[in-house]
Amino acid sequence: MKLVSVNNYHYRRGGAETVFLDHNAMFTDKGHQVAPFSMQHPSNEETDYEKYFPSEIEYGSDYSFFKKLRSAASVIYSFEASESLGHLLAEFSPDILHAHNIYHHLSTSILREADVRGVPVVLTLHDLKLACPAYTMLRDGQVCEDCRHSRLNVIRHRCIKGSLPLSSIIFAEQLIVRLAGLYRKHVSHYVVPSRFYINKIGEWGIDTKNFSYVPNFVNLPEQSWHNSDDGYYLYMGRLAPEKGLPTLVKAFIELKIPLMIAGDGPLKAQVTELAQEHKNINLLGFLGRDEMQAYQRNARAVIVPSEWYENCPMSVIESYGIGKAIIAADIGGLSEMVAHNDTGLLFEPGDTDSLISTIQHFEEIGPQGRARMGEAARQACSENYSPDSYYRRIMKIYEQVSQ
16 A cells, blocks of 8 residues: 655654654555655655655744745645645555644645545544644643634634734634535544544534544563662653643652653743752653653653643553553543553542542552553553554554545
C-alpha cells in the first residue's frame, strides 16, 4: 500500500509528532511506501519529499503586516498547502492519505485536495479540535465547554494566546470549515486514541459513526524495569497549570518525598524557585529521549496529574512499556488507561489532599505491591498499546475506506 502521511511538523515536537513519525517508520518497515507531507521547518527530519513541503507558518510570529494577512488566510484555508500536496499526489499516486495535526498550518484544504483526487482520507484526532475551536477544551487552566453552546465564546474569552485577533481568526476558520463541511465531506474515517474523546465529541452533537478507537503505541522494550527504584517519583511533560503542576508540587512539598520534574513551559520560573527552596523538588529541564528514558527506568512511579481532558498520553504508554505504574488524575482518557489498583492509582484532579493520600498508599503497599502493578502495567502495554495491535487496527480501516 502507498501512503501519504500528513502532519504540520516533521520532527518530534510532541506526542502527535511522535505518533506520526513512528507510524511512518512502522509502515515503511512493513514494506509499504510512505511519503510524508509537512510544512517547512528548520527542525524537520530529512526526507526525500521535503521539496513538496509548503512554507512555514508560525502562530503569532513577528511577521510584516502583509505576511500576517497572508498567514491569517492560510490558517483558514491554505492554497499553497493544497497546491503543494496536489503535486505530491500526482507524482506518488497513493492509496490512502492519513492526516494527523493539520489545522492552523497546513489547514483543512489538504483534505479536500486529496478527496477530489480520489484518495481516501483518514484523520487521527490527537485533540478536540473537531468540537472546540481552541482544540483543548481548556480556558485559564480549567476545563471549559462553553463553545458547546456558542463558538463565539472563543472570541469572548480570547482563547487563542489571549489574543482577540488570533481568536477571531480561529472562530472564522471553524465557521467556514463547518459551513463548507470540509471534515464531513472529505474525511472517510477518523482514528481516535481514546474512547473518552469519541464520547466527548459525540456529546457536542457530532456524528461519530465513522470513528474508530485506536490507541497510540510504543515499541515494547525487551526488559521490564519495575525493580529499578531510586525512590523518586517522576513527572514528564509541559510545565503548565492544566498539567496539574501546582497541585503536584504542593503535594510533594508536604510529602517531602523526592520528585523529579522533566520538561519546560510557562511555569518553569515558579518551579525553579520552589526547587531551590525545597530540596526534594528537582527540576531537570527539557530532556532528550535517552535521558528521559533513564529517569523513567529508575523512578518509583510516573505521575500524570493533569487537570484537563488528556487523550492518550505517550508518557503513560512509554512508562507502561518499561513496567512502571502510573499515578494519574481521574480525568479524560487517563481514566480508561489507568486501571485503579492494578496498573496504577487514580486520584481526584486538582485535589492536593487526594494526591497526597494516593502517594502515601503507593508507599504503603511496599516493593512487592509496586512490582505487581509494574508487571500489570507492562502486560497492559503488550495487550493494548503494541505496534502489532496498532498496525492491525489501522490496516482494517485502510482496507475499509479503500473499498
